[in-house]
Amino acid sequence: MSYAVNFVEVSTVGLESSPVADALAGLRANEARYFKNKYDHVFTVEPASEATAAVDWVTGILRSERDLVIASPPLEATEFEVDGIRMAYVFYESGLSINVMYTLEDAGKRAVGFKLSDGMEVPEELSSFKFARQKSKLAGTIRGSYFVIKQTH
Template identity: 75%
Template sequence: MSYVVDFVNVSTVGLESSPVAEALAGLRANEARYFGNKYDLDFTTESAGDVPDLVEYVARVLRERDIEIASIPLEATEFEVEGVRWTYVFYESGLSINVLYTLEPGGKRAVGFKLSDGMEVPDELADKFKFVRQRSKLAGTIRGSYFVVKGEY
């Protein structure tokens, strides 16, 4: 079932099983606000079980760095804007992963990690990345990190 994320009235729809559901909903709304304001795009997610190909795509890109996420994927989405494919997966732990993949050869390609307010850094990321903090009216304190994608996906 599709869910158009409302960044004005933040909802935990689809994220209820997360121990940090409110913070994860704020993080998801923060992403929706960015794409809504910058690209006039409705940020629409699907239940991860309905789009296993998106979850597997993100997992495949993460294997480039020998990363396997232990948490259960709750929601995912993919869309293309201005020649860039964006794929997001939101996990039960409060983790959000996005893959930014410019479709033209030689363009920007990266994986971004964002941690919801109140969650610990997952063990599978703790020793590999440093996380910086940013404040968000919708999500509180977000901690984020990224890596540049080397492979072709």
């Protein structure tokens, strides 16, 4: 069942099994606020078991671009298009959020972003990345990193 993320009243719906559920819910709400303010898009997620196309697309990009496999199980995912950009998000039980920004025009920007919820350790599979810190009223301290997508997906 899909869930329109509320960024005014943050809820852990769908994320309860995460040891950092409150911080992950704040991170998810932070993304929802961004897309509502920038694109007037309602950020809606589904259980990962129902959003297999989004999870498979993100998983495939991670594997083919960097030979990365995320150890934590995915809890929720979403996929949508705004302003000619295909976006996908996967929220993992560990507190990790991965997003793919894939501009549909060939000359556009294409990248994978990683965000770590407040209170979680850097996953072993992402230990080679450097993470910058960002403060968020909804999510506390977010640590983020990214890499540029080189191939066509």
